[in-house]
Amino acid sequence: MYTSFTKMDSPVQIPFKSFIQLKPEETTALYLQIVFEFIKAIQIGLLPEGTKLPGTRILCKVLEVNRNTLIKAFQDLELQGWIEILPNKGTFILSEKQQKNKADFSSDESNNMRKTNEGFTFKRSTILENPKETSDLPYQFNDGLPDLRLVQSDVLARLYVSKLKNQKTTKTWEQVQAQSHLNFKTQFSNFLNLTRGIRISTSNLLTTNSHEISLYLVTKLLISPGDKVVVASPGYYISNMTLSDSGAQVITIPVDKDGIITEQLKQICDEHQIRILYLTSNYHYPTTTSLSAKKRMEVLELANRYGFVIIEDDYDFDFHYDNNPVLPLAALDSNERVVYIGSFGRSLPAGFGYGFIAAPADFIKELEKHQNILEPGIDVIKEQVLTDWIKEGEVHRLSKKNKKIYKERRDYFVVLLKEKLNGKIKFQVPLRGLAIWVEWLDDFNLIKLQKQCAINGLFLPKTVLYQTKNLTATRLGFGHFDSSEMENAVTILRQSLDAIL
Template identity: 30%
Template sequence: MKGWDLTLDLRAPSPTPLFVRIARALEEDIRRGRLPPGAPLPGSRTLAESLGVHRNTVIAAYRELETQGWITTSAARATFVSPSLPEVPARSSAGVPRPVMPSQVGFSLPSAPLRRERPMPPPGTLVLAGGVPDVRLLPASALARAYRRALKLHGKRLLDYGDTSGHPRLRAALAEMLSSLRGLAVRADDLIITRGSQGALDLVARTLLRTGDTVAVEAIGYRPAWHALQLSGAHLVPIPVDGEGLRVDALEALSRRTPVRAVYLTPHHHYPTTVTLSPARRLALLAWARTHRVALIEDDYDHEFHYEGRPVLPLASADREGLVLYVGTLSKVLAPALRLGFLAAPRPFLERALGVREAVDRQGDSALEAAVAELLEEGEVQRHVRKMRGVYHERRDALVRALERELSGALTVSPPAGGMALWAPCVPDVDAEAWVRAGQEVGVAFLPGGAFSFDGRPIPAVRLGFAALKESELAEAVYRMARALSLLRAQIASS
């Protein structure tokens, strides 16, 4: 609690001396974990000033606590909670003190909690995380300079309440990027800046969906997006994905059974298999959505990273009827922690979404948005993207070579045309889930196919990200994967 006043509950019968009330309040705070063993306590003068009492009163309270073994005083006269607390029963008048936070809630919760992402691996683990950029290569100095300039020149305005849509300069710069690279005819007013693409998906779900609405999703796909849709009360229906992307014929069959409100999909690089939705299916999907008046939620999460052939333009670039709600992010281009995403949509939808945004989040980080806008205007982001495209292309090839060298008998490897990860089916005798668990024991983390299935069933495949690791790190990660598989097979053979 360094630098803060220490507040205490001194309510007690008035005949109780004040120094005793202070001592008891501190004792109870130590008992319940608010003040943990070894924690520093404010000096007697500082605590006296914050409580509005005489210093001698605090000194008397501290002496009482020290006598009982609750606190200690160092040679420099600093005061700390004792490292070893006395073993004494709680006073009956106070009851049993509760821990820092109750272990249970006192009210009912929804029966099915959302499945959370897997915990962070221990230090030293090589993480083949899909869709994560190498933040070590971020032009952090340029971003820091732009951030300082933004605060220096416009600090008063940027630190006040701002535009719910996002900083106008960033929206204008992103509109230019989307128009140039992705073929979208958008202006600054057609965009809302959000806290990452997940913030955009949440905003779409809150604005578009009502309890019971049917939303079609890819049967193998992005679970956090499914969660955002489910939290709005939607009923999700998985649609199969094959080598040409989402099965539009399955969508048509679904719409004959029940009205469909929306479809969520990742058509450019399907998450997680990296398959691109074929031209014929893109046309069929748009025609079907137009006929049935269905919203298409297009998540274009890594458009800039395409290595072979021409990048495929988004569905939104061919949308003439206002069907597509286009979600994107700068997390892959820059860094996930910046939490910068965007939503492009017809103005009537954005007006409703802005009302929702004001009630839930109000606005983003105006200073950060201004700084990133400057980097876009000066071409810094564009240069970084071109550099990273080359780096990630080389890393993709390095991962493929390592897999073919170490694991050719365990995986089928096909280099993806774009993206930041690859999808590798396993041979029949390899249990992907068990392999992942074995990998954790030797310091490598990756995900099994079942982590992306709608119903949680195992899928004999793994997803391996290559963007966040250097070529030497990728080689070591694959070596550890091979070692884990050997250990797993040996364990199975001996059982």
């Protein structure tokens, strides 16, 4: 069987107490809390495949639990396929191993139906825990978000109010909704054809209220429990959670400077029936690399040969700084193997952005049935405002203006990293996006760095920290900083690094 991990030999360095949060006072059995916390850590990437866990004698002291309790938790984790216990070798994370459907995992205590004080039962997800954190510290890194201060809220507000006041028509509300939505889809499909080189009509397009809803709808239709889905590692924690929650068996493959290792993808396809390949091809999350032209053709050829579907997630196309942006796989797909999802309007105020799906017409038609339950209403006024903005070229103008600002910020952030962290990091300057993937050259614990940064007034959320035996890396977003904020944030980062070393 193909295995995509390397056994790791230094488990005691893993800061388990920082992400295994046990609450003995709760009614849930302590061993089950351990099971749920480990599954959550695996799903969001804190315990990558191949990670070697400490022996139970060591780990029970670290977690301050009885050894028999920990052994029972490990037995459950192995039974579900999350870990592999090898005699005389150790215990290893094994998230690609076939996992039992949660419904088949039967035990009075381990059943996910938990009774509440109100007297009814409901399902609890061990996968969809929100890993995001908030902080009041003056300086905060994120994984690559735009600057809300650059949003033209006043312009959009005036247009919105103007449209709202001028709603005078003899048509029924249903007719107005249908006509406005068709006009919006027409302009939006033209916009995608022009900017991303894909060839679609309105029948190939579904717009949603967010990128996350788009991914949820696609996985709902494409994945049945037990289907094997290939993702890159390291990968996007939100998509991994969505895929796992759908019942997929997630298989990971590594990435290099040119994207996923296609030779290993072929090896997996030879050994398994793969349903889906999930890719962030233009701007890989988190490493920011782009899938090379050669590998793009290889991936499409493999999809045709082995019959799997490619979910291409182009979450950050809006921010590219070269004159010849890399076109998505969907622009090259002649065999309808690609479902292309993305975001639109990330520089617009909250509520004005969109998610979208571009795919074969019959698949879009089926998606609409599910969307009608999840998102039954259409914001007619918002769609009319954005239709006018696209038609009049305002979206292009705003995009061009913002890209100039963000390119200047990227370039200055690169200067600061080279100046203040010289000899401590290595990185490649990304051609798109609002974050830089930084690999640290010293051997240290990222959680210690996080805590020291917090003492000095800088917040590093766990979602930007990546650490395994052979990798210590951080995804540092720069888009939300102005120059002085960048200087202060990077200065604190260096001071904190010096303090823990």
